Amino acid sequence: MKLIIGVLMTNSMKKPILFFILIALFFISCKNSNESEKAIDASVPVTLTSIDTNSVESYIDLNATAAYLVKNVIKANATGYLNSVNVASNDYVSNGAVLFSIKTREAKVLGNTINKIDPSLNFGGAIKVRANTNGFVTSVNVQQGDYVQDGDALVTINDTNSFAIVLSLPYEFKKYVSISEELTVILPDSSLVKAKVQKYMPTVDATSQTQSVILKVIGKHDIPENLIVKVRINKSSNSKTVSLPKAAVLSNETETDFWIMKMINNNTAIKIPIKKGVETQDKVEILSPILTPEDKILLSGNYGVADTIKVKVIKAD
Numbered sequence: 001m002k003l004i005i006g007v008l009m010t011n012s013m014k015k016p017i018l019f020f021i022l023i024a025l026f027f028i029s030c031k032n033s034n035e036s037e038k039a040i041d042a043s044v045p046v047t048l049t050s051i052d053t054n055s056v057e058s059y060i061d062l063n064a065t066a067a068y069l070v071k072n073v074i075k076a077n078a079t080g081y082l083n084s085v086n087v088a089s090n091d092y093v094s095n096g097a098v099l100f101s102i103k104t105r106e107a108k109v110l111g112n113t114i115n116k117i118d119p120s121l122n123f124g125g126a127i128k129v130r131a132n133t134n135g136f137v138t139s140v141n142v143q144q145g146d147y148v149q150d151g152d153a154l155v156t157i158n159d160t161n162s163f164a165i166v167l168s169l170p171y172e173f174k175k176y177v178s179i180s181e182e183l184t185v186i187l188p189d190s191s192l193v194k195a196k197v198q199k200y201m202p203t204v205d206a207t208s209q210t211q212s213v214i215l216k217v218i219g220k221h222d223i224p225e226n227l228i229v230k231v232r233i234n235k236s237s238n239s240k241t242v243s244l245p246k247a248a249v250l251s252n253e254t255e256t257d258f259w260i261m262k263m264i265n266n267n268t269a270i271k272i273p274i275k276k277g278v279e280t281q282d283k284v285e286i287l288s289p290i291l292t293p294e295d296k297i298l299l300s301g302n303y304g305v306a307d308t309i310k311v312k313v314i315k316a317d
Contacts, residue, residue: 043267043310043311043312044301044305044309044311044312045301045311046269046298046299046300046301046302046312046313046314047298047299047300047301047314048263048296048297048298048299049244049248049297049298049299050293050294050295050296050297051242051244051286051291051292051293051295052242052243052244052245052283053241053242053243053293054243055240055241056241056243056277056278056280056283056285057234057278057280058278058279058280059232059233059234059280060173060232060233060235061186061230061231062167062168062169062231062233063168063228063229063230063231064165064166064167064168064185064215064228064229064230064231065166065226065227065228065229066163066164066165066166066223066224066225066226066227067164067165067226068158068159068160068162068164069159069162069163069166070133070158070159070161070162071138071159072132072133072156072157072158072159073153073155073156073157074131074132074153074154074155074156074157075152075153076102076148076149076151076152077127077129077150078102078104078150079104079149079150080102080103080104080105080147080148081102081103081105081145081146081147081148082101082102082142082143082145082146082147083100083102083103083126083144084100084101084126084144085099085100085142085144086098086099086100087099087100087137087155088137088140089139089140090137090138091137092134092135092136092137093131093134093135093137093157094134095131095132095133095134096130096131097130098128098129098130099130099131099154099155100128100142100154101126101127101128101129102126102127102129102148103126103127104127133157133159133161134159134160135157135158135159135160136157136158136160137155137156137157137158138156138157138158139155139156140154140155141153141154141155142154142155158225163217163223163225164198164215164217165185165195165214165216165217165229166212166214166215167214167215168205168208168210168212169210169211169212169233170208170209170210171209171210173233173235174200174211176233176234177197177213177233179198179199179200180196180197181196181197182194182195182196182197182218183195183196183197183215183231183232183233184232185217185229185230185231185232186231187223187227187229188228188229193218193219193221194217194218195216195217195218195231196216196218197213197214197215198216199213199214200212200214201214215231241277241285242290242291243283243284243285243286244283244284244286244291244297245282245283246279246281246282246283246284247299247300248260248284248297248298248302249274249284250303257273258273258274258275258276259272259273260274260297260302261298261302261305261309262295262296262297262298263295263296263297263298263311266313267310267311267312267313268308268310268311269298269302269308269309269311270307270308271307271308272289274286274288274289298311
């Protein structure tokens with residue numbers, strides 16, 4: 001009997017002790033949980049930038065091609081044999097230079113006989129064919145000794161005075177390009193040359209709906225024919241403006257609303273709706289609100305955040 005009572009008392013004493021142990025473990029776990037929660041930093045790491053007051057230019061770069069618009073074909077001025085050929089492909093020739101000489105069949109057959117009878121007639125001399133322009137020879141169609149007829153094409157010369165940059169301008173951009181305007185031409189080696197708008201061609205390509213614009217290069221430059229270059233078209237320019245890097249400007253999915261995240265103290269940034277103006281490859285003009293050089297704007301860490309966030313500045317621009 002005493003044994004049974006002792007066992008019952010022992011079991012009844014274990015329950016309160018177990019209860020107190022569980023309570024103690026619960027409080028310890030809660031304390032550790034609170035400490036771990038306090039250790040979490042909810043601040044968003046960000047970098048900052050400020051406004052830029054330099055001029056903002058909006059432009060587009062369009063492809064263009066270097067070309068000689070006039071190609072002169074020099075033709076034979078008599079029927080006979082080519083007595084001499086003084087030109088080859090890629091030669092530069094000057095206006096009036098002798099390119100060929102032609103001796104007619106009659107002169108070749110009877111020249112010596114007639115000259116013996118009357119040397120003053122000078123019968124049998126070669127007829128000279130001269131260049132009628134300055135330029136580069138692109139093709140020679142004959143060789144010495146060939147028999148040619150009057151009017152046969154002998155050589156083709158690119159007229160240097162006709163060298164131009166031919167710009168294929170989409171018709172909707174015509175309002176940005178004026179006659180006599182100077183444009184910047186960017187060569188493939190990144191060098192820049194200036195060219196003046198000379199004229200518009202009177203037709204538009206039916207497929208691409210582009211209009212050819214003739215640009216005359218200013219100064220002397222060694223630009224080969226058929227070289228593809230870029231022509232910079234200025235759409236707008238504003239020398240007195242406020243702009244921000246593109247990464248600092250956010251928008252909704254339809255790009256109808258735009259905003260920035262602006263610092264209001266050392267660790268808080270808020271959403272500020274903006275109205276933007278000219279946009280370039282790396283900058284956006286801010287028309288409103290008015291920003292000052294002292295304003296700090298989030299450059300990174302600003303995407304997909306709430307209207308007000310706690311931030312931790314990593315680096316300022």
